[in-house]
Amino acid sequence: MSEAKLVANNPAQDRGAREQDLIARVQRGERELFYELVQPYERRVYAAALAILRNEADAEDAAQEAMLKAFANIRQFRQEARFSTWLIQVTVNEALMRRRRQRTVIMEPIDDRGDNDAEQDYAPRDFADWREIPSESLERKEVRQKLTEALATLDRKYREVFVLRDVEHMNIQETAEALGISIASVKTRLLRARLMLRDLLAAGWQQGWFSRLPFEKGTKPW
Amino acid sequence: MVDRDTINRDTTNGDAVNCEQVWREISNYLDGEVDGALRSAMEEHFKICTRCTSVLEGVRNVTLLYGDERMLEVPAGFGLRLEKSLEKKLAQDARQNERRWSPWSAWLVPLAALALVTAGVQMASSVAPNRVMRAPMAQAGQGIPPDLVVLVATGTKVFHVAGCTFIHNKETLRSTTAKEAIAEGYVPCLRCMRKYLDVAAIRRAEAAGEMEADADDEEVRVTAH
Numbered sequence: 404m405s406e407a408k409l410v411a412n413n414p415a416q417d418r419g420a421r422e423q424d425l426i427a428r429v430q431r432g433e434r435e436l437f438y439e440l441v442q443p444y445e446r447r448v449y450a451a452a453l454a455i456l457r458n459e460a461d462a463e464d465a466a467q468e469a470m471l472k473a474f475a476n477i478r479q480f481r482q483e484a485r486f487s488t489w490l491i492q493v494t495v496n497e498a499l500m501r502r503r504r505q506r507t508v509i510m511e512p513i514d515d516r517g518d519n520d521a522e523q524d525y526a527p528r529d530f531a532d533w534r535e536i537p538s539e540s541l542e543r544k545e546v547r548q549k550l551t552e553a554l555a556t557l558d559r560k561y562r563e564v565f566v567l568r569d570v571e572h573m574n575i576q577e578t579a580e581a582l583g584i585s586i587a588s589v590k591t592r593l594l595r596a597r598l599m600l601r602d603l604l605a606a607g608w609q610q611g612w613f614s615r616l617p618f619e620k621g622t623k624p625w
Numbered sequence: 626m627v628d629r630d631t632i633n634r635d636t637t638n639g640d641a642v643n644c645e646q647v648w649r650e651i652s653n654y655l656d657g658e659v660d661g662a663l664r665s666a667m668e669e670h671f672k673i674c675t676r677c678t679s680v681l682e683g684v685r686n687v688t689l690l691y692g693d694e695r696m697l698e699v700p701a702g703f704g705l706r707l708e709k710s711l712e713k714k715l716a717q718d719a720r721q722n723e724r725r726w727s728p729w730s731a732w733l734v735p736l737a738a739l740a741l742v743t744a745g746v747q748m749a750s751s752v753a754p755n756r757v758m759r760a761p762m763a764q765a766g767q768g769i770p771p772d773l774v775v776l777v778a779t780g781t782k783v784f785h786v787a788g789c790t791f792i793h794n795k796e797t798l799r800s801t802t803a804k805e806a807i808a809e810g811y812v813p814c815l816r817c818m819r820k821y822l823d824v825a826a827i828r829r830a831e832a833a834g835e836m837e838a839d840a841d842d843e844e845v846r847v848t849a850h
Binding site: 542605 | 711
């Protein structure tokens with residue numbers, strides 16, 4: 404089989420090549436193609452903004468502004484980084500800037516502002532017998548809602564690291580650069596965020612959040 | 626289930642790790658950020674510790690659930706609003722580009738007009754350099770003897786010889802030489818100075834004829850050679 408056919412048969416490579424082509428064309432001046440370029444990432448951009456701002460309206464404003472800034476500065480994008488990483492980085496910068504502006508008006512709780520990672524280790528609280536949670540459970544809106552609520556309870560510094568690393572799938576180095584913190588801080592905060600969420604989800608596990616179906620097959624709910 | 630104290634006691638031998646150490650490194654373990662020795666020690670620990678296995682499975686579930694694309698929800702109409710704002714920005718940029726060009730276009734029209742006028746003037750001057758005034762009244766009076774006594778009157782532009790019937794403002798008449806009258810800006814009277822003006826015309830014609838003859842002679846000489 405020829406190399407060209409192999410490339411054509413690989414959807415991920417196809418998407419990558421298509422994205423490279425779109426980037427080059429937008430950089431050359433075909434600016435009307437920009438939305439097509441960023442559309443696959445609009446959810447991730449919004450999630451990054453929401454993780455930092457914790458308010459849906461602010462997150463949408465920040466996400467839109469970030470997209471416009473990316474649009475204005477698309478010529479500065481170099482292929483050294485992934486386009487998605489660059490876009491999320493622009494979004495994080497925009498959201499952090501907005502939060503700094505908000506802080507001059509609204510005082511955030513003191514415990515949410517601390518940047519000191521030299522704190523006591525977090526010990527897991529629940530040791531229930533965990534099994535793999537079926538991914539189909541995410542089809543249910545109430546499950547997604549519970550997970551979103553659990554994430555929202557985390558302090559800002561843990562939530563930001565967790566979202567960039569585990570939701571946006573940025574690596575440790577990219578997460579550290581995006582948030583302007585050390586790699587050691589990323590690892591410490593990530594561990595704590597994951598353990599805390601695990602405890603929160605363990606409670607839900609016991610309450611049956613993630614059961615495959617709300618009622619057994621063959622039985623009627625009425 | 627293995628007792629936790631038992632596990633902690635186990636850590637006293639060799640490369641074994643205790644539960645606290647496992648919890649501290651469990652995130653790095655999942656990310657592949659621990660070295661080989663620690664990884665092996667942790668894997669050994671998971672075999673005998675149900676608590677740490679529970680923690681490991683729980684953290685793995687967390688990363689799998691939150692890393693799922695379905696968790697990325699956006700408000701209804703988000704994409705549409707984003708597309709609209711990008712379209713608006715495109716239109717705004719286009720308007721700004723037009724405005725950026727407008728000062729140039731505003732200057733280009735008068736600059737072009739100025740260039741055309743300048744070019745026209747230069748062309749006109751190059752076509753007719755040192756044009757000779759042909760009207761007799763415009764002649765400075767060539768052929769008139771410079772020491773000829775002539776009459777000039779204040780408020781007129783013409784000088785005459787005595788007895789000319791076309792003298793105006795006779796009460797202000799004064800006599801002077803033709804040379805001085807010409808220097809003061811007076812021109813010869815067409816009637817009384819006709820003789821001199823005709824002489825001047827004949828002389829100009831003769832001079833022009835001589836020049837043509839000289840040119841012909843020169844041509845003949847060149848041909849002869």
